[in-house]
Amino acid sequence: MPQNLTTIAFDADDTLWHTERFFRLTQEHFADLLRDFVEPGHLEERLLEAERRNVGHYGFGVKGFVLSMIETAIEVTDEKVPATVIRDLMASGREMLQHPIDLLPHAAEVVEATAKTHRVLMITKGDLVDQERKLAQSGLGELFSWVEIVSHKTPDVYQAAFTRYGDGPDRAMMVGDSMRSDIVPAVAIGSYAAHVPHGLEWELEKADAPADTTKFRTLGDLGELPALISEIG
Structure with a gap:
């Protein structure tokens, strides 16, 4: 199956x-x-x-x-x-x-474990040079099949990425802290989404959670992600 x-x-x-x-x-x-x-x-x-x-x-x-x-x-x-x-x-x-990278709890272990069973991507916004620096310093770079550094995260961006590097939106999950950028546009194209709130939220990233969907879940931290992936199958 x-x-x-x-x-x-x-x-x-x-x-x-x-x-x-x-x-x-x-x-x-x-x-x-x-x-x-x-x-x-x-x-x-x-x-x-x-x-x-x-x-x-x-x-x-x-x-x-x-x-x-x-x-x-x-x-x-x-x-x-x-x-x-x-x-x-x-x-x-x-x-x-120039600030050194400070990984969040469970980040390294969860990305490493997920990369053994799934195709793992990074889709992030920001300045190209700065994001490349942070990725290199994180020690996680080799775990990702592909990295996309984009200007904005929209349904079209996710549609293109999940089609080009995966098996389409319906078999993909987006994991992130921003409701506006990570969750809402991914759910809009039929993808799964795991919201991992950081605790500090920039005003421009706030949005209402998706309604009437079974493909969205809020997690306490990244350590809960493997169980959710296993549950979905």
């Missing part, structure tokens, strides 16, 4: 390794730098507005985040932001791009 599932795709950031917490720490530093100009809560709102405007232009990742912080700093200070602040923000971005 053929397997129901032959292809398992993993998101990377905050699914296999920590990412969002470094953005949060940098954003706290950003608030400290501009504390004399604007209240932190209002600054957070203005930064989110800039990120929402810019994500279509700069994409996801550290570089777009830094550019949005610089743009916000210029706006909230009426173009009076000190050059030292801009320099500090750029240095913070470089530090983020």
Whole structure:
């Protein structure tokens, strides 16, 4: 009897390794730098507005985040932001791009075990160079049959990936922390999806969970994934 599932795709950031917490720490530093100009809560709102405007232009990742912080700093200070602040923000971005990879619990063991029984893919968003660096440092690279680093995660992206590298969407599962990017578009094309919440969620990645489907499950952590895969068959 053929397997129901032959292809398992993993998101990377905050699914296999920590990412969002470094953005949060940098954003706290950003608030400290501009504390004399604007209240932190209002600054957070203005930064989110800039990120929402810019994500279509700069994409996801550290570089777009830094550019949005610089743009916000210029706006909230009426173009009076000190050059030292801009320099500090750029240095913070470089530090983020050089930060060592910190794998999430169970990531290595689960990917390794899954790769022995299924075709394993990585489908992730972000800056190409940064994501390639993180994958190389993670030690997981050789376990993946294919890696896709994309600008946006849409139903068409998943459809193409699961058709090209797997046996079609209905025999594939997407595993990730983002409801908007990892779960909703995968379920929309008939794939299975395992939501593994990270605990820190970027506002632009929030979405309602899929309704009226048996192909979606929320897990406590990645350690629960092998049992779910075995259950589906």
